[in-house]
Amino acid sequence: MLPTPSTSHVEFERVYEPAEDSYLLLDTLSSESEKAFLQHRFNNASIQSSPSPLVVEIGTGSGVVLSFIDAHAEIIFGRSDVFTAGVDVNIHASKATIQTVRVAEKEQATESKSHGFYLGNMVGDLATALRVGEVDVLVFNPPYVPTPDLPTVLPKETRDSFEADSHLLSLSYAGGEDGMEVTNRLLDSLPQILGEKGCAYILLCAQNKPEIVKDQIRKWGDGWTAETVGNSGKKGGWEKLQIVRIWRISPGSAIQ
Amino acid sequence: MKVLTLNFLTCAVKACKSSSASFPLHPKDCELVSDTIEANPALIYNVLPRVDWAALITTASELGFPTLPAQPPTKEELEADEKMMGELHTLLLETQISEGMLRCGNCGHEYRVKEGIANFLLPNHLV
Numbered sequence: 325m326l327p328t329p330s331t332s333h334v335e336f337e338r339v340y341e342p343a344e345d346s347y348l349l350l351d352t353l354s355s356e357s358e359k360a361f362l363q364h365r366f367n368n369a370s371i372q373s374s375p376s377p378l379v380v381e382i383g384t385g386s387g388v389v390l391s392f393i394d395a396h397a398e399i400i401f402g403r404s405d406v407f408t409a410g411v412d413v414n415i416h417a418s419k420a421t422i423q424t425v426r427v428a429e430k431e432q433a434t435e436s437k438s439h440g441f442y443l444g445n446m447v448g449d450l451a452t453a454l455r456v457g458e459v460d461v462l463v464f465n466p467p468y469v470p471t472p473d474l475p476t477v478l479p480k481e482t483r484d485s486f487e488a489d490s491h492l493l494s495l496s497y498a499g500g501e502d503g504m505e506v507t508n509r510l511l512d513s514l515p516q517i518l519g520e521k522g523c524a525y526i527l528l529c530a531q532n533k534p535e536i537v538k539d540q541i542r543k544w545g546d547g548w549t550a551e552t553v554g555n556s557g558k559k560g561g562w563e564k565l566q567i568v569r570i571w572r573i574s575p576g577s578a579i580q
Numbered sequence: 581m582k583v584l585t586l587n588f589l590t591c592a593v594k595a596c597k598s599s600s601a602s603f604p605l606h607p608k609d610c611e612l613v614s615d616t617i618e619a620n621p622a623l624i625y626n627v628l629p630r631v632d633w634a635a636l637i638t639t640a641s642e643l644g645f646p647t648l649p650a651q652p653p654t655k656e657e658l659e660a661d662e663k664m665m666g667e668l669h670t671l672l673l674e675t676q677i678s679e680g681m682l683r684c685g686n687c688g689h690e691y692r693v694k695e696g697i698a699n700f701l702l703p704n705h706l707v
Contacts, residue, residue, distance in 0.1 A: 374626075375626050375627065375628075375629040375630040376623065376626040376627045376630065378588065378630075405620075405622055405623045405626045405627070407584075407627070409585060409588070411700075413701065415697065415699070418697050419695070419697065422696070422697075441623060441673070443581060443582045443584060443585045443588075444581030444582055444585055444676070444696060444697070445581075445697055446581065446585075446589075446697060446698045446699070446700055447697060447698070447699040447700060447701055448592060448699075448700035448701060449592070449700070449701060449702070452592040452594075452700065452702075453589050453590065453591075453592040453691075453698075453700035454588065454589065454590070455587075455588050455589055455590045455603060456590075456597070458588045458630075459588075477701060478701060478703075478704070
């Protein structure tokens with residue numbers, strides 16, 4: 325098992341604290357099957373040019389997932405020349421992620437181990453600032469809890485710091501109808517955002533109706549498909565979690 | 581944020597996406613800081629094939645870096661040209677934008693960079 329990056333410096337009053345969903349992403353991304361998939365796709369000597377992959381996490385929160393990918397790039401991708409970048413709607417989450425990556429990279433360096441190349445974090449609304457066709461691996465642990473309303477994306481203008489912090493935290497979990505309103509916006513942009521070999525790892529809970537979500541992706545055409553590649557186990561209850569991988573099978577291409 | 585990030589970003593305004601003027605964003609009044617990073621030729625060789633070179637030329641010139649050649653150097657050229665390798669190492673890997681603005685060449689909107697973090701949230705009238 326690869327070590328989980330430290331997030332002890334993060335202010336969890338206003339930044340989402342790593343939880344079962346975060347750890348499921350770590351376990352899935354470092355599983356044998358996903359390592360094999362990612363290495364075949366992004367570190368394959370039989371494919372003539374294999375430029376450095378770009379990994380973008382949307383909604384980095386504490387930064388535990390992005391720093392894990394960055395620190396363990398060589399084990400996950402079979403190469404350490406992997407570029408990583410993060411986006412979060414919450415400025416405090418972006419600051420926390422920068423620190424978490426710094427600590428994780430330092431830890432790797434102390435043990436004379438490699439790490440990826442972290443470009444930085446931005447504040448933004450999902451993938452709206454990303455250039456078309458650049459992202460190779462997109463990771464998203466969305467606000468997936470069904471809620472009657474969605475919080476506004478812009479920070480709340482209030483002098484009450486508790487209210488401001490609560491609003492920021494609500495952005496990390498409140499998902500509106502079926503808990504899918506934010507995820508659906510991201511899914512709509514995926515075919516533009518991802519590069520030719522691009523893939524996405526998105527966390528869903530049972531109430532998001534994952535089977536329907538996957539069916540809809542398979543109807544995009546153009547080779548797009550989706551499979552569940554990680555699962556939190558066979559527990560009951562509404563928070564049963566899974567990781568869905570979304571990618572494109574190009575007909576006639578060496579990449580599957 | 582590393583200067584290289586500008587190669588992967590555009591204006592967040594939906595109507596700007598189809599305009600070539602929205603890429604790259606133009607740094608304005610930017611303060612730069614430099615991290616010391618060990619030489620990593622493999623990283624440079626492997627990122628160059630995916631860099632939009634014309635955009636990088638623009639970014640480098642706007643930030644006051646030495647003028648880049650019109651075409652990206654090949655691996656062989658870089659191996660033979662220590663100076664060019666050093667300049668690309670500084671520009672792509674070491675330099676960060678810490679403060680300033682990023683302006684869209686299409687709509688003119690300016691995104692603030694503070695403490696190395698660019699803010700792409702749009703005011704309500706631009707969403």
